[in-house]
Amino acid sequence: MKLTRSFLDHVATKHGPSFYLLDAPRFQDNFMRLTGAFRAHYPETTIAYSYKTNYVPRYCELVSQLGGYAEVVSSMEMMLALKLGVPASKVFFNGPYKEHEHVLALLQAGGTVNIDSWEELQRIARSADQHDGEPFKLGLRCNFEVHDGVLSRFGFDTDSQPFLDAVALIDGHPKLKLAGLHCHFATRSLDCWKNRTQGMIAVIDRYFRHRLADLTHVSLGGGMYGHMPEDLKVQFPVTIPEFDDYAAAAALPFARYLDEVGGKHRPTLIIEPGTALVADAMKYVCQVNSIKHVRGRTVVSLTGSSYNINPNPNRKNVPIECFPDPAVADRTEMSGAYFGGYTCIEGDYLYKEFSGSLAVGDFIAFDDVGSYSVVMKPPFILPNVAIVEPLGDGERYKLVKRRETFEDIFHTYTFE
Incomplete structure (x- = not known):
């Protein structure tokens, strides 16, 4: 599955800044x-x-x-x-x-x-x-x-x-x-x-x-x-x-x-x-939301969570690919950075010890995330994301699952 920045922008515009890609x-x-x-x-x-x-x-x-x-x-x-x-x-x-x-x-x-x-x-x-x-x-x-x-x-x-x-x-x-x-x-x-x-x-x-x-x-x-x-x-x-x-x-x-x-x-x-x-037949894509330095560590906050890629607390660093935002010239060089998720859990890290250059707005694609990630991801903090299937031409895709909404999460509750 070969990805481009323009394709990811195209998907994100319709389905939000984080989503799965089905291969x-x-x-x-x-x-x-x-x-x-x-x-x-x-x-x-x-x-x-x-x-x-x-x-x-x-x-x-x-x-x-x-x-x-x-x-x-x-x-x-x-x-x-x-x-x-x-x-x-x-x-x-x-x-x-x-x-x-x-x-x-x-x-x-x-x-x-x-x-x-x-x-x-x-x-x-x-x-x-x-x-x-x-x-x-x-x-x-x-x-x-x-x-x-x-x-x-x-x-x-x-x-x-x-x-x-x-x-x-x-x-x-x-x-x-x-x-x-x-x-x-x-x-x-x-x-x-x-x-x-x-x-x-x-x-x-x-x-x-x-x-x-x-x-x-x-x-x-x-x-x-x-x-x-x-x-x-x-x-x-x-x-x-x-x-x-x-x-x-x-x-x-x-x-x-x-x-x-x-x-x-x-x-x-x-x-x-x-x-x-299925492990290597799915990717998870999310976006850099912020970059900050906390007591000697660079923390890159993402629009995704570790719960999206692997429910195991002893998760490994899966292969990643970065897609820079072409509109951003001011980039941050970093070494040993941690990619933090959107939840309020301290240990919510998607990747540890990253070295390279990033900027807010970059996309990061995580490979090898097809095993248990989708089925064990709870609607914790944010509802579940969309799943799309690229159709091989670098432009078109098929929607496999739409992004969940407030109504999806709460329609089984009673409000009086």
């Missing part, structure tokens, strides 16, 4: 490269895009157009997938809390629900007693040790009796079908991917080797680093894996296991990336 070609490229990496080892791999990471409908539509599935963790996300025309058979409902009426709606339409607890399974079983259609398709979320230093709270401990009870309940109910197995661990390291894959293979080999044909899918979840420029990679204390590395750690051993056990049935291998697809 559809980058998102598509990420999808195809990740899919290709896994299919090189296991051709039956399919991506189920993690809606929670960034549920901008444009991205969700692209996933569907590219043949991917929807991985949702809320009724809101499930309804979005169906509104966009995603077939229910391609919607996978995860998460520890699911509103039961929406669970039933998806199951009755042919979607898949991955069970997180015994209580959830019992509720579904009771509803299935009254169901006259095809059996409900269920998956079981598996929890086992992956040696990432985190004791996950999600899913069934596969070494426990409740896991066996869940399998038995599903197998013994005429209106329930165990369609697949699911796991997800948030750690993005390559070791975690190796361990989760081996853990899932162990679960399959221990409990399902004799009935592999019953499993339509096996999901290894998400949690992957996306493509990063070198100046961002070096800020991490670990080596950032490439898509091919993840594929070699997961798809390759999964394929080898199925080759060893024989048989013609090969369940769909599902991966559920979010960050890996």
